[in-house]
Amino acid sequence: MLEFDAVRVTRGPFTLSADLTVPTGARVAVIGPSGSGKSTLLSLVGGFLAPDRGRIRVDGRDITALPPGRRPVSMLFQDQNLFPHLTVAQNVGLGLRPDGRLSDPQRARVAQVLEEVGLEGMETRRPANLSGGQQGRVALARVLLRARPLLLLDEAFAALGPALKAEMLALLGRIADQTGATVLMVTHDPDDARSFAPQTILVEGGMAHPPVPTGPLLDNPPPGLRAYLG
Amino acid sequence: MAAGIFRLTRAEGGGAAAAAALALLIGGTLLAVAWAAQGLSGLGPWDWRAVWFTLWQAAVSATLSAGLAVPVARALARRRFPGRAALVTLLGAPFILPVIVAIMGLIAVLGRNGAINAALRALGLPEVSIYGWQGVILAHVFFNLPLSVRLVLQGWQAIPAERFRLAASLGFAPRDVARHLERPMLRGVLPGVWLAVFLVCLTSFTVALALGGGPRATTVELAIYQAFRFDFDLGRAASLGLVQIGICVAAMALARWIAIPAGFGAGLDADHRPMAPGGWHRISDTLVITAAAGFLIWPMAAVIARGLPRIPALPPEVWEAALRSVVMALISALLAMALSLVLALSLARGRMGWVETAGMLPLIASPLVLGTGLFILLRGWFAPQALALPVTVAINAVMALPFGLRALIPAARTLHGDYGRLADSLDLRGWARLRLLTLPRLARPLGFAGGLAAALAMGDLGVITLFASDRPTLPLQLYQLMNAYRMDDASGCAVLLMAISFGLFWMFDRGGRLA
Numbered sequence: 001m002l003e004f005d006a007v008r009v010t011r012g013p014f015t016l017s018a019d020l021t022v023p024t025g026a027r028v029a030v031i032g033p034s035g036s037g038k039s040t041l042l043s044l045v046g047g048f049l050a051p052d053r054g055r056i057r058v059d060g061r062d063i064t065a066l067p068p069g070r071r072p073v074s075m076l077f078q079d080q081n082l083f084p085h086l087t088v089a090q091n092v093g094l095g096l097r098p099d100g101r102l103s104d105p106q107r108a109r110v111a112q113v114l115e116e117v118g119l120e121g122m123e124t125r126r127p128a129n130l131s132g133g134q135q136g137r138v139a140l141a142r143v144l145l146r147a148r149p150l151l152l153l154d155e156a157f158a159a160l161g162p163a164l165k166a167e168m169l170a171l172l173g174r175i176a177d178q179t180g181a182t183v184l185m186v187t188h189d190p191d192d193a194r195s196f197a198p199q200t201i202l203v204e205g206g207m208a209h210p211p212v213p214t215g216p217l218l219d220n221p222p223p224g225l226r227a228y229l230g
Numbered sequence: 231m232a233a234g235i236f237r238l239t240r241a242e243g244g245g246a247a248a249a250a251a252l253a254l255l256i257g258g259t260l261l262a263v264a265w266a267a268q269g270l271s272g273l274g275p276w277d278w279r280a281v282w283f284t285l286w287q288a289a290v291s292a293t294l295s296a297g298l299a300v301p302v303a304r305a306l307a308r309r310r311f312p313g314r315a316a317l318v319t320l321l322g323a324p325f326i327l328p329v330i331v332a333i334m335g336l337i338a339v340l341g342r343n344g345a346i347n348a349a350l351r352a353l354g355l356p357e358v359s360i361y362g363w364q365g366v367i368l369a370h371v372f373f374n375l376p377l378s379v380r381l382v383l384q385g386w387q388a389i390p391a392e393r394f395r396l397a398a399s400l401g402f403a404p405r406d407v408a409r410h411l412e413r414p415m416l417r418g419v420l421p422g423v424w425l426a427v428f429l430v431c432l433t434s435f436t437v438a439l440a441l442g443g444g445p446r447a448t449t450v451e452l453a454i455y456q457a458f459r460f461d462f463d464l465g466r467a468a469s470l471g472l473v474q475i476g477i478c479v480a481a482m483a484l485a486r487w488i489a490i491p492a493g494f495g496a497g498l499d500a501d502h503r504p505m506a507p508g509g510w511h512r513i514s515d516t517l518v519i520t521a522a523a524g525f526l527i528w529p530m531a532a533v534i535a536r537g538l539p540r541i542p543a544l545p546p547e548v549w550e551a552a553l554r555s556v557v558m559a560l561i562s563a564l565l566a567m568a569l570s571l572v573l574a575l576s577l578a579r580g581r582m583g584w585v586e587t588a589g590m591l592p593l594i595a596s597p598l599v600l601g602t603g604l605f606i607l608l609r610g611w612f613a614p615q616a617l618a619l620p621v622t623v624a625i626n627a628v629m630a631l632p633f634g635l636r637a638l639i640p641a642a643r644t645l646h647g648d649y650g651r652l653a654d655s656l657d658l659r660g661w662a663r664l665r666l667l668t669l670p671r672l673a674r675p676l677g678f679a680g681g682l683a684a685a686l687a688m689g690d691l692g693v694i695t696l697f698a699s700d701r702p703t704l705p706l707q708l709y710q711l712m713n714a715y716r717m718d719d720a721s722g723c724a725v726l727l728m729a730i731s732f733g734l735f736w737m738f739d740r741g742g743r744l745a
Contacts, residue, residue: 046655047654047655067657068651068655069654074655075655080652081652083652085671094666098656099666100662
């Protein structure tokens, strides 16, 4: 369970408050107008931003003061999810050991997850020699390997075409099932929210609202969201 | 939403520690100088003449370099010829060319036995002398004209090709192009170029040492050296140091108002070129390019022609000095790389403006001032002989910092922006982060910075002259050979020094590119 307990963050004129819980294993879309604070919400969970007030807990454990890498969280960004100078195997292996020194069983494990995402035999390639979809798979392979209880996607796959994006979301769904992870996904595309996330957090007017069922929210949006969706 | 930082990480702590050490070293040294100076009352008319000459020669050198750079850069911008790329690259060379080697070259061409005076004698004309104020200014223009040409050329290439296309479609004559496109660009670029040259010439020491001297051609740096070495008047040396600091601080204050462009790096291979008028413009451009290339290449060619055959016969003390200098340059370069990397990484994480200020401190402390200050601080504990080499290594490392930082800060910011969050989220820290992320991604600017630092340290003839050393560096050895009128050995030594300096730069820079 992910818990925002009276969290508030202020940066100049911008403020965001969140007081909500997300049940374990849920798949939640985060939508809202540009600049409303969707990425800020994820940064708070990821540890890239400290709240001015309030606590953030995962399964009852307070993670507010933990550095990003020590949190029970995997995060995918819109781009730069891979280090371009490292091979596919190295990039994935960092999910097991941040110092990159893998044992033989760990190496076998890397090969295994690469196979699971359909990239068998590509261990020694570098990201520049992969297609956009393959790069997404490498990042997802690392997510699978790390198997953290929380998975955050900050407009990941937004740059991919519709078919490829659907494929990535399907793979993401399988990985989330396999690891039992709770997924928070920032998206601009209401269709992604409908197809992937039964629940949605609306971020609007300086406030992250508690998750509500996605379908009814999109069918009958409040005024601010209506203006954004057009 | 920008990611905030809320913990003092190890990288930031390291950066703060490095910056504090640097500020302590330079600030403490300057304080020692100020304390020993006990005001400016000890300075006589001779010293104030040195102050005047310093300002005057820097202004004249800057005006000549910036002024002459305009026709050369214009010709290079609008003409294409075989060897143009090589010439533009060569324009970057004086930055890492040891000053004393260039002086050898100028003496080879313009000295008493040089080609020009031989020709004048043959024609029955009066000879010219390279010694005195004119020699100081000539050497400064030799060093700074190429740098200025590169800066102005960047300005030319920053004019969008579409502007020139529009000018052509409107039927602009060269005069109109100059008025509407070129002069506005030059108004923006030239003040910065002038100031960059002015700043370099303010702390000129080696040129004044070799070609200047006497009442009419002594810079403040040279006066510090003379007070220190010949009169052993530490108080006066310190007073002069105080004046030098004052001049540098005032010049830096000027620099706050005028942006100084970066004189090296990429961006000179743009494909478009401005309109190239024919007729006498073509002829004058050809003459300008030939003259500039000749001015740059002739002195170096003269040294190489004389010195290269001499290298095998160089006495063993020259090889010893070479080895000593290489080791010192390598240590300086590694120190400079480590320091600038630590500072740049912590700067990239933001929020510590004073760290950047500390990194730029070397710009207000000239090498001779630092040397004097360190001597004052350390003389109770160590013999001057023992201080010479370590102090030289340390000061050269510090002096290379601003250049290293200029190369590394933008790269470190990009690295942090692109991969900082990913690395944090994967818990990539400490040595693993350095090995897997920082070094591979920053190898190029780091190699470049190391190359600059190594070449500058290799060719430096500054602080070492303060301490009479029985273990000379290669530039000092060269200077001693020149003073002993062993010009053949000196030429061989100069070629060796030049080759090692360029070789060191190439090695580091290449290493960074291949990594």
